[in-house]
Amino acid sequence: MIGTSRQAIRKPQLGIAQRIDKALGTDGIFERLCRKLINDRRYADYFVEVVELERLATRICEFAPTAIPGLLQTPDYARAVTLAANPFVTDDYVQDIVTARVERAHILKDATRPEYWVILHENVLRIPVGGAEAMTSQLEHIARLMRERTAWVTVLPCAAGAHASINGALKLMAFEDAPPVAYTETSFSGTLMDDPAVVKRAQRAYDLLRVATLSPEASLALIESMAEDYRRCASTT
Template identity: 70%
Template sequence: MANGSRQAAWEFFGTELKRQREDAGLTQAELGARVFVSGAYIGQFEQAIRKPQLDIASRIDGILQTDGIFERLCRKLIDDPRYADYFAKAAELERLAVQVCDFAPALVPGLLQTAAYTRAVTLAMNPFAPDEYIDDKVSGRLERQRILKGATRPVYWVVLHEHVLRIPVGGAAVMAEQLEHVAALTRERAVVVQVLPYEAGAYAVMNGTLRLMEFEDAPPTAYTEAVYSGSLLDDPAVVKRAQSAYDLIRAAALAPEASLTMIESAAEDFRRCASTT
């Protein structure tokens, strides 16, 4: 499903939700209370600003007696082949988060990637894939980045290992553009970025990525990812341990100002290298 048609489908979801809610004689606040979210969230669902989780859509069907239509619509819309099965749920949750914290040990996180960088990563992992597959992966990743541009964008905090700044993904020109993009978003205050330097030593040996997500009306979750696998963690004790691990990494990282200086310096190095080849 193309980006435009997917958004149009979510808008239909919202319009239909509003119609069914009003036919049932319920306000946004009243429906929200019955499905355990705020009235403001119901309003954002109706305006297609946020997308409901499957369990919320199912509860809405139960309250409005709509014979499962909202759950079916929601299931169809979040069943997106552009995302790996193990990441699809995390991708859906990030749209609802009020704060997202990422630790990236090897690659720039998807929410910060340029199209060229995404294409290079996807091609490296799928060297025999057809162009349509690569294009879908790129468009899916770029679509995710819309959450950083809206009025309801989450607080986004990223810790990049210094590896990320040094590995020439896609070549020098691609890396220069990518790091310049991260620096620009940092200067625009769309994201806070810290770099975990090589000198941090043992703090840098965490296996795989780590993401923490906080929500307005739901408990926080953690997501970890390794090669072709990912785990969404919601046990409060496990999430608390993940938060502690992230806090230690963040404390060992460079300050945001020093991190920006290192990112811009690495971008300049790649830009000079690109200009001489």
């Protein structure tokens, strides 16, 4: 990308978007997306560039230590996490956030969809966000994407103990004609990084996490088993 590591605290800059278009020969794609996102209040200021880049990535790798990643969230799960963080907002606000999250996931349905790799910490599966019924649907959704080979999801088990230290969620994005970037996020801020040395360190941390995960088959079996547990719990309430 253009520039060095930076705190992603502003909305996309038109000038930077135009420079990216010129460097990559993308015929104004970045500029058009930038203009659209600048006025989109459904995303935090520090996240809008990430949404823009997700649409252009050829590979996305995520580590989710505390919540299901947005690209995998069902509407009920997205609604529950939105309300948990914003208990006094209007229903319209919540619906806008949920709709935006569902729209982001459309990139996984495109013919040119990116390779999508996800590491879920086991704790993410065990936290009943939205209740048992919502978690049943959420885990069934993930299992379906795994069986369809739309997403490659593995689980980092609690039994793995200490693992590569990553401060919050991590997203790595690779592109056909541009250097990769890394994005880390905590509760109130996000940082988009394109310094090659920093991105290389983030990739190494992700690789260390990946070797500590369950196999894809064991991960799918655990996710489906927990979906069944939630289903039984929902049927008794």
